[in-house]
Amino acid sequence: MNSGVKRISVYKIVSLIVLVILAIMFAFPLYWIVTGSFKTAASINATTPDWFPKEWVMDNFNKLFSKQTAPLWELALPFSSKFSAEGKPIIFSAGPVVPAAVRWLVNTVFMAVMAMILTCITSAMAGYALAKKRFKGQHVLFTLIVCAMALPKQVILIPLLREMSALSLYNTMWAVIFPTVGWPFGVFLMKQFSEGVPGEMLEAARIDGAGEAKTFVDIVVPMIKPGIGALAIFTFINSWNDYFMQLIMLNSTSKLTISLGIAKLQAENSTDFGLIMAGASLAAIPIIAIFIAFQKYFTQGIAMGAVKG
Numbered sequence: 001m002n003s004g005v006k007r008i009s010v011y012k013i014v015s016l017i018v019l020v021i022l023a024i025m026f027a028f029p030l031y032w033i034v035t036g037s038f039k040t041a042a043s044i045n046a047t048t049p050d051w052f053p054k055e056w057v058m059d060n061f062n063k064l065f066s067k068q069t070a071p072l073w074e075l076a077l078p079f080s081s082k083f084s085a086e087g088k089p090i091i092f093s094a095g096p097v098v099p100a101a102v103r104w105l106v107n108t109v110f111m112a113v114m115a116m117i118l119t120c121i122t123s124a125m126a127g128y129a130l131a132k133k134r135f136k137g138q139h140v141l142f143t144l145i146v147c148a149m150a151l152p153k154q155v156i157l158i159p160l161l162r163e164m165s166a167l168s169l170y171n172t173m174w175a176v177i178f179p180t181v182g183w184p185f186g187v188f189l190m191k192q193f194s195e196g197v198p199g200e201m202l203e204a205a206r207i208d209g210a211g212e213a214k215t216f217v218d219i220v221v222p223m224i225k226p227g228i229g230a231l232a233i234f235t236f237i238n239s240w241n242d243y244f245m246q247l248i249m250l251n252s253t254s255k256l257t258i259s260l261g262i263a264k265l266q267a268e269n270s271t272d273f274g275l276i277m278a279g280a281s282l283a284a285i286p287i288i289a290i291f292i293a294f295q296k297y298f299t300q301g302i303a304m305g306a307v308k309g
Contacts, residue, residue: 107258153244
């Protein structure tokens with residue numbers, strides 16, 4: 001028994017050491033970016049790297065927030081560009097003028113949050129229908145969704161761009177949000193979780209007089225909540241990091257996301273790594289906050305998915 005306990009202890013110690021090493025390796029780039037944003041240009045470009053800032057300065061953030069300005073928000077009339085002489089949306093409300101980096105961050109948070117909410121709603125409803133409903137063409141539809149998961153986004157870029165232009169949504173945040181809402185992976189994930197909802201509970205709800213909407217909200221959603229939490233994180237990160245779609249659909253300075261804004265700063269200040277690190281540090285804050293908020297559902301969703309597999 002003592003040898004068994006000893007083996008378990010050694011295994012736990014070795015596992016802990018490996019996990020700590022991996023955690024340091026994954027966290028080091030973030031540490032380097034955050035500390036680099038507070039370093040001087042000489043310290044960043046030094047031949048011998050400074051692992052910890054010798055002098056904490058705010059110059060990089062000052063430059064980040066003083067480069068350009070833009071309204072904090074702009075509320076435009078939907079489809080108003082069709083009726084405008086210049087072909088631009090009609091703005092009926094604009095917020096106070098703030099540094100462009102703040103506007104870029106607001107744009108990105110709005111885009112990612114809206115994409116996360118809409119994707120979770122549509123994917124949960126579609127996944128539940130595919131898992132628990134029986135209709136003609138059900139298997140064909142699910143097969144098409146699975147095939148769409150392997151379809152590169154670049155293949156549908158031109159039709160998608162023409163569609164957004166025809167709807168007068170080009171160069172708006174909705175042009176980036178709407179293509180994400182129909183995410184095939186989200187539908188597939190929610191279908192797998194909906195398969196675990198007992199049919200007896202759904203039948204009992206119908207016998208009690210509950211309609212489809214009430215059954216879905218009161219019974220299905222609570223049971224697939226871990227999957228929704230995992231999908232929320234996946235969707236938020238996917239939308240936040242979708243640089244390619246943002247680059248194609250957005251071109252105005254006030255419409256840029258934080259990723260495009262940092263790329264623009266990098267193009268204008270190719271040697272100012274402190275400025276770029278300051279922008280990257282600012283962009284990392286919402287991602288970390290969302291993961292901390294949803295990490296319980298994320299781990300539950302991954303664990304349940306592993307058991308289902």
